[in-house]
Every structure is written in structure tokens, then in C-alpha cells.
Amino acid sequence: MKLAHYQIEHIREYIDRQSIWYDDIKSELLDHIICNVEHRMATSDIKFVEAAALAIEEINPSAIQKERLKVEHIATFKEVYQEIIGLFSGTKIYLAVVAILAGVLLTTVSNDLEETLRLFSTMALTALFVNFFARTYFNRKFKPLYNSFFMSRLNTVYTSALLSTSLVGLLLTDWLVQNPVALIIYISTFNLYLIASFRVLNRTFNKLRNHVAYR
Numbered sequence: 001m002k003l004a005h006y007q008i009e010h011i012r013e014y015i016d017r018q019s020i021w022y023d024d025i026k027s028e029l030l031d032h033i034i035c036n037v038e039h040r041m042a043t044s045d046i047k048f049v050e051a052a053a054l055a056i057e058e059i060n061p062s063a064i065q066k067e068r069l070k071v072e073h074i075a076t077f078k079e080v081y082q083e084i085i086g087l088f089s090g091t092k093i094y095l096a097v098v099a100i101l102a103g104v105l106l107t108t109v110s111n112d113l114e115e116t117l118r119l120f121s122t123m124a125l126t127a128l129f130v131n132f133f134a135r136t137y138f139n140r141k142f143k144p145l146y147n148s149f150f151m152s153r154l155n156t157v158y159t160s161a162l163l164s165t166s167l168v169g170l171l172l173t174d175w176l177v178q179n180p181v182a183l184i185i186y187i188s189t190f191n192l193y194l195i196a197s198f199r200v201l202n203r204t205f206n207k208l209r210n211h212v213a214y215r
Helices: 005-016 023-043 048-059 061-086 090-108 113-137 148-178 180-214
Strands: none
Touching: 005 023, 005 048, 023 048, 023 061, 023 148, 048 061, 061 148, 061 180, 090 113, 090 180, 113 148, 113 180, 148 180
């Protein structure tokens, strides 16, 4: 039994009131609830209002959004990790070499390792911000801020980078300054993380752009 247009709009209005930020999750929830309601009305002698209430109680839109974002955050970590491993093989190995050499050069030519570490952290976060601004502002027509697939990966990358630099600045600065080899390893590893993250975000954005263009 197909729902009438006004019944679908009723479900859509309910979803819009549930603090669901991402358009793709809204669309999936709408389709899921509509199918659930149509199935209940076709197999049971109940009206739309009752079927919709039962469907909404069973589905729980807020819980679905949280679970969806959790799954995508974990998937992002796995994808970035696999990308880092992939940098050490094939034609991409030059990127790994550049990341490591940058760490060595920054440490060995510096006369003030503490200032170098502080500058590196600032530049790394600035690079992330510039990437975010370029992706979202210059491609507004694709609505990247309202897509969970893109934003979950963006949030995972940025939160990890911010926490890492903050913890190092608060707890490990003195130790790293006194241990140049450890500092080289830290900067090189962070460079690898940035390169891998940019590659993952680029693929993610291309998928978003192609999907929106297709629709």
C-alpha cells in the first residue's frame, strides 16, 4: 500500500524535528520509515497514524544517526591506516620519502627544537583548515557540510590531529626536544598521517561530488 503525498510529508516533518543534521541520513530514514509504515498498513488492519507511530518507535532516528556516525568514524581510521601502509609501496613511496625527509630536515637544521615543534604543529593544523575551507566553500553546491559520509571523515581526521598536537604540546614537548630522534619520528609520522588523510578526504569528496552530480 503506497502512502499519499501528505502522509509522506508528515513523516518528513517529523524527521526534520529530530536534530538530524545530515541530508543523506534524513533521506535514508524517510525511505526506511515509509517502507515500514507501508508494510504495516498492508499486513495489519491499522491506520496511517498508528502505523507511523509504531515505525518511529521501532526505528529511533537519533540512535540511527549516532550509530551511523560511529561506524563511519571507525571506517575512516581504518582507511587512513591502510593509506599510510600503502604509501610505502608502489608509485606512492615517494610521498613517504618526502614525509620522512621533511621530519629529518626540520629537526636537524633547527637551532631551537621547541620552536620548530610549535611551528610544525601550527602549520599542520593550518594545512588542515585550508583543506577544509577549500573543500567546503568552493564546492558549496554539493552541500558537503550536510553529508555524513564526508563530514564524519573530516571530523575524524581533524579531531585526531588536534588531539595529537594538543597532547604533545602539553605533555611531551620537553621530552621530544631532549630526544631529537623521537622528534624526527613524531614529525615524520604526523606528516605521513597528513598525506594519507588528504588522500582519503580527496577520494571521499570525489565520491560525494559524483553522487550529487549523478542525482
